[in-house]
Amino acid sequence: MSQRVRMQFSIVFSAFLLNIFYNSVSSLYFHIGETEKKCFIEEIPDETMIIGNYRTQLYDKQKEEYLPATQGLGMFVEVKDPDDKVILSRQYGSEGRFTFTSHTPGEHQICLHSNSSKFSLFAGGMLRVHLDIQVGEHANNYAEIAAKDKLTELQLRVRQLVEQVDQIQKEQNYQRYREERFRQTSESTNQRVLWWSIVQTLILVAIGIWQMRHLKSFFEAKKLV
Amino acid sequence: MEVLRGRMSCREGLLGLTVAFLCCVGSVRCFGQSQDSEFTFLLPAGRSECFYQTAIKNGTMEVEYQVIAGAGMDVDFTIVSPKGARLIIENRRSDGVHVVEPMEEGDYEICFDNGFSRFSEKMVFFEIIIEGQGGDVGGDDEFPGVEEPDGSLLEYKLDDIRETMDSLHKRLERSRQMQTVLRAFEARDRNLLEDNLWRVSFWSCASVLVMLCVAVTQNLLHLRTSKGKADACSLTPVLVVFPQVYTVRKLFDDKRRVYT
Numbered sequence: 001m002s003q004r005v006r007m008q009f010s011i012v013f014s015a016f017l018l019n020i021f022y023n024s025v026s027s028l029y030f031h032i033g034e035t036e037k038k039c040f041i042e043e044i045p046d047e048t049m050i051i052g053n054y055r056t057q058l059y060d061k062q063k064e065e066y067l068p069a070t071q072g073l074g075m076f077v078e079v080k081d082p083d084d085k086v087i088l089s090r091q092y093g094s095e096g097r098f099t100f101t102s103h104t105p106g107e108h109q110i111c112l113h114s115n116s117s118k119f120s121l122f123a124g125g126m127l128r129v130h131l132d133i134q135v136g137e138h139a140n141n142y143a144e145i146a147a148k149d150k151l152t153e154l155q156l157r158v159r160q161l162v163e164q165v166d167q168i169q170k171e172q173n174y175q176r177y178r179e180e181r182f183r184q185t186s187e188s189t190n191q192r193v194l195w196w197s198i199v200q201t202l203i204l205v206a207i208g209i210w211q212m213r214h215l216k217s218f219f220e221a222k223k224l225v
Numbered sequence: 226m227e228v229l230r231g232r233m234s235c236r237e238g239l240l241g242l243t244v245a246f247l248c249c250v251g252s253v254r255c256f257g258q259s260q261d262s263e264f265t266f267l268l269p270a271g272r273s274e275c276f277y278q279t280a281i282k283n284g285t286m287e288v289e290y291q292v293i294a295g296a297g298m299d300v301d302f303t304i305v306s307p308k309g310a311r312l313i314i315e316n317r318r319s320d321g322v323h324v325v326e327p328m329e330e331g332d333y334e335i336c337f338d339n340g341f342s343r344f345s346e347k348m349v350f351f352e353i354i355i356e357g358q359g360g361d362v363g364g365d366d367e368f369p370g371v372e373e374p375d376g377s378l379l380e381y382k383l384d385d386i387r388e389t390m391d392s393l394h395k396r397l398e399r400s401r402q403m404q405t406v407l408r409a410f411e412a413r414d415r416n417l418l419e420d421n422l423w424r425v426s427f428w429s430c431a432s433v434l435v436m437l438c439v440a441v442t443q444n445l446l447h448l449r450t451s452k453g454k455a456d457a458c459s460l461t462p463v464l465v466v467f468p469q470v471y472t473v474r475k476l477f478d479d480k481r482r483v484y485t
Contacts, residue, residue, distance in 0.1 A: 028262045028353065029332075030276045041265040041348065043412060132262065154383070157390050164397040171404050175411065182415050189422045196429035203433060207440040214444060 027055075031126035037113040044135060045174035046105045048167075051139040052077070054112070056094045057128040066128050069094040074115045075129070082106025091115055099139075105174050136170075137163040263352040263405055265293070268300065270346050273338040278353055280327035287354040288335060289406065291320040293413035295347035296420075301338035307331025317341065348416075350409040354402065 032038055042050060054075060057066040077098045079088035087108075088100045102108060114127055140163060146156050268274055280286050292298045299317040306312055307329050315321055325333065337349050 028264075028276050028278050030274070039267055041267070043265065043408060133264070154387065154390070157387070157394065161390065161394060161397065164394065164401070168397065168401055168404065171401070171408070175404070175408065178408075178411055178415065182411065182418065185415070185418050185422055189418065189425055192422070192425055192429065196425070196433070200429070200433055200436070203436055207436070211440070211444065 027053075027130045027132045029128055029130040032112070032114065032129055033126055034114060034116055037111055038129075039109055039111040040131075040133070041107050041109050042133065042135065043107045044102050044105065045170045046102055048136045048170065049099065049101045049139045050108075050110075050136075051134045052098045052110065053132045053134075054092075054096055055130040056114075057130070059126065059128070069127065073127075076113050076115050078111045080109040080111075082108065105177065136167040261352070261354045261402070263350070265348065265350040265409075268295075268337055268339045268347045268349050270342050270344050271340055273336060273340060275334050275336040276351075277332040277334050278355075280325070280330070280333050280355070281357070282327055282330050284327065285356045286325045286327060286333065287322070287356070288325065288351065289320075289322045289354075290337070290349060290351035291406075291409045291413060293348050293350050293409055294416040295342075296345040297342060298347070298413070298417070300347055300349055301336075301341070303334075303336045303338070305334040305336070307333065350412070352402070352405060 030038070044050065056069040056073065056075065058069040058073065059065075060067045074091050074093045075096060076091050077088065077096070078086060079098070079100050081087050081102065082104055083106075088098060090098065092098065110133070112129065112131075137160070140160075142156055142160065145151065145159065151159065262278075264276075266274065278286065288304065290300075290302060292300050297317075298319045300319075302313070302315040302318060302321060303311055304313040304323065304325060306327075308331075312325060312333075313323050327333065335351070335353070337351075339347050
């Protein structure tokens, strides 16, 4: 009986592990020093939700591999909007998830740094941070939506397609706004080049005329001409 | 005995349900979550940043990067396999696309190096697209967890619809990735243009100022020689204009000697 129970338990546990492993196998990671601040820039249209998931690991010298960090070690997350105003500034634990929604289109800056004040905590090594940032439609939790609205698989898929198309359309609109700004800058540069050349030529000519007249009167005064 | 068997089958049923539920949770969690990552970050001058991506065998990993801001607009790019072999080395390129077929399982290291630049920091955009076996885009798989509609008569049609919607979803993902690339190109051009605008304004003002200064200082010598008194205002340009004044006066002194 107990053997059967153990087998069942191991099956459940391995299925659980498999899912965890499968879901966490592909995230990108990087190394961060103790006082180092790493910033990422996300250029997004307005009213777009961003979810960031991160997970930290510390190098264990005895086992010579990266193990999940201790509870005391956390990460400080700071998000700035395109006008350099801070819209999110919070401290999370060694594993965290931060969410924010953009209200102005443009470049948002997401900065991470560790909150460790003890210099020996990193043991001379680096902290390994697994980071995953999901933008817009990818940030939706479909399990929740399916459960809340009681949708079947096809209905959920259609809902996802609608969200995807919405996102693409928002991005296109933002692209149009950016292109307009680009065109304005380009025209402004052209105009400035033209006007400054004309002004410089006029100044040169005016100075030339003035100098000629001045020199003429100077030479006449000195009785050289 | 019957009761025991009944209880055992019940427990097995429960076990099966638990496994199925966990699979559901896992699958629905990856419903809509692609395994692709894209980041834009600032690379300070003289530094190198590395990112690590776990790759599965028999898949493909597409890495695309672009430098979107910074004087020179170039960066060194390398991809190192988990065993330490350098797969791709590029020096001072402004953009690139590479498809890596992972022969080994493990973490691939993707590095950007700005060591050759002493003052200018670069903004780099990069994107990693992971494709599993069979060439399907992203990590979205079939989702058996969510409740399926009833009706075996319609199942044939339903499968068709499901396949069409799946391919639609993949194509929309691809359009979104293209949009991201175009956005990076546009951002790069816009940053370059804004730099140019600032440079044009600055150098135009500077050259006009230089012209005016030169004109004023050249003519100051007339005022000095004709008025013959030292003005407090002209003390500063004197340092600049002294060699000019001295030379020109020397010239006139000589001429006067010749004439008299």
